[in-house]
Amino acid sequence: MLHPYKVQLADEEGQGYYFFTTSSGIKYKILFLLVDNSYRDYPQFNKYFYSFVFERIDKTLKETDRIDARISHTVANVISRFFKKNPQGILSFTCDDLDGKHKARSVLFAKWFMSFNNSKTLDKIDVNINGSFSSLIIKKRRAYKSEIEAAFFEMCQLIN
C-alpha cells in the first residue's frame, strides 16, 4: 500500500510553508495564500478563501518521478488535512500555463480528486475560460456555497 510522503512545516524568513521530499530526492513545496482581500465584498466567507500553490523545487533536475503515485497521495492528504482543520475553508488553485501543459495538469488533478474524494464530502468546481483552468474545492454542504461559486466565477471571468 502506498503512503503519502511526510509533509513538514518549515519557516523561511518568517514565512511558513510545507514541503516533502520524494524517494528519488525531489523536493516539493506547498504554500497557502490567504486571499481574503480579493473577496472583501463577501464578509460572510472572505476570510476562508485560500489559494493553493504546489510546485517542485529546482525544475532543472531531470523529471524522474512523474509516475510516483505517492505524490498525489501526499497532495490529497494535505488537502484532506486542510478541510479537517478548516471545515469552512475555500481552496482555489489555477493550473499554470507557463509550459502549455495547464490542460494536462487540470485533467491530472481532476483524476486525483476523483480517486481521493471517496467520502464525497468535497466538491470541486472547475472554471475554464479561454483556456485558463481554475478550480475551487469546498465542502459539499458548506453554507453560502452558491454565493461562493458565483463570487469565484466572477473573479475568474475578470482575468480573461
Add this chain to the structure above:
Amino acid sequence: MEKLMTKKQKAKKVKELAEVKSYIKARIREDKPIDNKKLKGFKIVTPL
C-alpha cells in the same frame, strides 16, 4: 462601512493574485526565498 469593490478593483486583485502566484512558483522552482514585499498584500499562511 467599506464600499463595495468596483469591477476594476476586482480585476486588479485578480491580476495581482495571478502575478503573486507566478512569482511564488518561479521562486520555488529557483529554490530562492520569497520576498514579503512582493506579495501585494496577500499573506502566506500555515492552515494545517
